[in-house]
Amino acid sequence: MAAQFGLFIISLIANTFSAFSGGGAGLLQFPALIFLGLPFAIALATHKVASVALGVGAAFRHYKERNLHLQLSVLMVVSGVPGVLLGAWGILAVPEQAAQIALGLLTIGLGIYSVCKPKLGTENLFQQLTLKRAMAAGCGLFIIGILNGSLTSGTGLFVTLWLVSYLKLDYQRAVAHTLVWVGVIWNGTGAGLLGVLGQVHWSWLPALLAGSLLGGYFGAHLSIKKGSQVIKRAFETVTILVGLALLVKAF
Template identity: 60%
Template sequence: MENGAEQLILLLVSLVANVFSAFAGGGAGLLQFPALIFLGLPFGVALATHKVASVALGVGATLRHLREKSLEWKFSLFILATGLPGVIVGAAFILDVPDALARLALGVLTIGIGLYSFFNRQLGLTHAPIHRTRHGYVVGGLGLFVVGVLNGSLTSGTGLFCTLWLVRWFGLDYRRAVAYTLVLVGLFWNGAGAVTLGILGEIRWSWLPALLVGSLAGGYLGAHWSIIKGNLWIKRSFEIITLLVGLKLIF
């Protein structure tokens, strides 16, 4: 896979996938991960390579969101502390686990969260922080740990779970939730998963330059559009992406 045409395909797929992911708060795996398998990589190698490329999505989104000062640093550290252990656990076990049943279950669950958001018309349209108590943080942290396990093991669309959990449990609006997901999941959770999979598995390094450029540019552009378009656009995009990711996982 060294010729220019294949590198161009990788660049374009990565750019499109990460623009949509950065705008909706997850779902880069909808296009990018299956494309790597279609182009000839085994599942484990494709997963590890995709994880490394996804870190660039977090870098691109971080560069844009830091200009907006969208993040509370204490809350950011909480998300990292509760989610990262789950990512490492998930990434360490996935290479030895048959994934057909898990993908079916995750697909049904992903469609479910999209429908949940759609039928809750006002969900995520306003910023109204809740559950900022000890009990609220314990339950919220357990939820983030579970999402981290999914993120480390099943790459397609798990950022969407983090986005909805931040909206539903902690009362964030979609714009803020997407910012946390892209910066913390995209940069740090995916980084931890990439390192774990890189140690335990194999990465196709020759494919990464095109994927990294597409992810970096797509992350920045998608984050920019999410900031200027507002919550209703993000909510609708989130719902569409979750349905597409869920159907892709099932079929």
């Protein structure tokens, strides 16, 4: 019972911050599963399954605000899911240390880039997608999908910044799309494949799912109330922390 309660608290905190800033739940949740004794592959599959509830909880809150764009939502699903499947299928072929170092440096770079662009994501300048822009955006989402399927921390942050920097959404709407479509569809796809290829620690899932569901809702509520400027600062903080955590873990 003590372990279950600890898992719930860790999951609640991690997913609240993730839903507020647009990603990074794996910063606390995934290492905690390993620390409590799960092997890497089982911890990864279990974390992916639990993270689906993050998107579900956030979706309930963002749906009320009508923050989701239909055309962009379809593009995220169609472009990202094949990448997720490819990444999850090829995870065993990737050298773990090298991947974590590269991902850590890149994630820190995301935060620094956002800091250096004071106006980035503070206004919603999204326009209807032309075929050319949709194809370019889809390619970026496919590549991030590969990372999402194969790695554990920070890939939701990549999607958030891609939507802000290339498609010109504000942080609030970008986070909404990331949480719903990456959280539910991308992570659900990766969890399903990893569950088939590996193993899920089912007895720990009730606490993790409860924390993810509530954290997703609370974090989404905070992001709606605080606005894009505060979310931008949270995004920058979380990206740098996630990147540093990945580097420490790799070494």
